[in-house]
Amino acid sequence: MNKFKQCTYTMILIFTCFIASPMIFKQIWTTSAEKKKENKATIADIDIRKGYNEGTETPSANACVPETSGSTVSQNPSAGASETSSGTVIFNPPSSEATSSEQVNFVPADYSYFDNALFIGDSRTVGIRDYGSLGNADFFCREGLSTGDAKNSSASYGDGDLGSMLSSGKYKKIYIMLGINEIGNDFDSTFANYKALLENVLAKAPDAVVYLQANMHVTGDAQTSSINNERINELNRRINTLADNTKVFYIDINPVFDDKDGNLEAGYTSDGVHVMGAIYQDWSEWFRLYTVPGT
Numbered sequence: 001m002n003k004f005k006q007c008t009y010t011m012i013l014i015f016t017c018f019i020a021s022p023m024i025f026k027q028i029w030t031t032s033a034e035k036k037k038e039n040k041a042t043i044a045d046i047d048i049r050k051g052y053n054e055g056t057e058t059p060s061a062n063a064c065v066p067e068t069s070g071s072t073v074s075q076n077p078s079a080g081a082s083e084t085s086s087g088t089v090i091f092n093p094p095s096s097e098a099t100s101s102e103q104v105n106f107v108p109a110d111y112s113y114f115d116n117a118l119f120i121g122d123s124r125t126v127g128i129r130d131y132g133s134l135g136n137a138d139f140f141c142r143e144g145l146s147t148g149d150a151k152n153s154s155a156s157y158g159d160g161d162l163g164s165m166l167s168s169g170k171y172k173k174i175y176i177m178l179g180i181n182e183i184g185n186d187f188d189s190t191f192a193n194y195k196a197l198l199e200n201v202l203a204k205a206p207d208a209v210v211y212l213q214a215n216m217h218v219t220g221d222a223q224t225s226s227i228n229n230e231r232i233n234e235l236n237r238r239i240n241t242l243a244d245n246t247k248v249f250y251i252d253i254n255p256v257f258d259d260k261d262g263n264l265e266a267g268y269t270s271d272g273v274h275v276m277g278a279i280y281q282d283w284s285e286w287f288r289l290y291t292v293p294g295t
Contacts, residue, residue, distance in 0.1 A: 104245050109291040111135040111284075117173040118165060118208075120150060120197075124216060124274060125177055131280035134287065140165060147178045147193035151200060166204035173295060174201055175287075177213035179235050180273075184226035191238045198242055209295045212239050214252035220263040222272025229263055251290050253283065 114137040119125050125141040128134065140150075140162050150162065165171070176197065182190040201210060214236040217229045236252070243250035257275065259265045268275050275283070 104249060105293065106290040107293050108289050111288060113288070113291055114173070116171055117175065118171040119175045119177075120162070120201075121145065121175075121177040121213075122181055124180070125175075127274055127277070127280050128283060131277040132284035133281060134284050138165070138171070144181055145178065146181050147190055147197055148182070150178055151193045151197040163200075163204065166201060169205075169207070171205055172208050173211065174205060174208045175211045175213060176201070177215065179239065180215045180232070183215070183231050183235060187231075187235065187238065190235065194239060195242060198248070202247070209292055210248045211290075212243055212248060212250045214239065214250065214254055216275075217254050217258060217262065217264045219266045219269060219272040220259075220261060221266070223263075249292060253286060256282075256286060 111133065112135060114134040117134070117137040119128065119134070119137055119139045119141065121128075121139075121141045122145040123141075123143040125139060126143060129139040129141060140160070152162075166174075178197070179190060179194060182193075198210065198212070201208070215232050217232055218227065223229060240250045242248060254262075257264055257268055257279075264272070264275075266272075268279055270276055
């Protein structure tokens with residue numbers, strides 16, 4: 001090859017590299033940035049509206065209270081709930097013979113809403129207390145707490161005496177989540193105990209709004225013949241009948257944490273029964289979105 005051709009090829013090669021290099025580096029940079037973004041998505045980054053707006057664009061977790069106003073739109077009961085552009089969340093309780101067909105309009109609130117709230121529950125409520133962020137809320141909870149124990153107004157441990165706490169007049173919102181520890185027992189006795197607890201709460205704290213929480217599901221692998229989501233759903237259905245949508249309200253976390261088969265999402269738990277610590281923050285945010293106006 002003569003020197004002229006060699007110089008020509010060299011110039012073409014240099015020119016080609018000069019043109020192509022920026023494009024190559026840009027592609028490498030873009031790919032790297034996208035990879036980093038994917039790696040930041042962890043199990044703690046749950047979309048708190050998971051399952052609520054299937055088939056539609058879902059607002060980001062930072063858009064809990066939209067700035068624009070708009071009309072309230074109903075949501076299909078099977079879809080759970082949705083937040084409208086006015087900041088109001090529409091929730092349709094599961095149908096039951098004792099539940100009003102009227103929708104309940106929940107609204108977002110800040111965490112000061114829980115300053116006069118009391119949470120009553122078992123180990124899942126212990127998790128909310130220890131890993132969640134519900135401001136200055138108080139808790140009456142312990143691992144293994146049953147409806148039979150809690151219905152007794154003299155029950156005392158942990159944060160104090162339940163009867164005295166309820167009678168103090170401090171609490172304007174009371175949250176109850178119980179029943180999972182008795183899911184393998186007779187439904188009638190468990191439900192009777194739960195109803196007795198609710199009656200005790202209403203009698204001792206007549207000015208409080210009561211939120212009856214559905215028992216959270218377990219994973220598919222954690223189910224047994226006596227402890228399974230079919231039985232949990234039946235207990236939740238009965239608990240839902242106690243809600244009058246005036247003073248007592250039923251709220252259900254399961255559409256948020258369920259997989260497509262209606263079981264607790266396996267990636268959210270290490271034991272099939274309790275969600276992992278970081279996820280209680282998402283649960284706390286969910287509580288904040290579901291508050292009764294004027295309470």
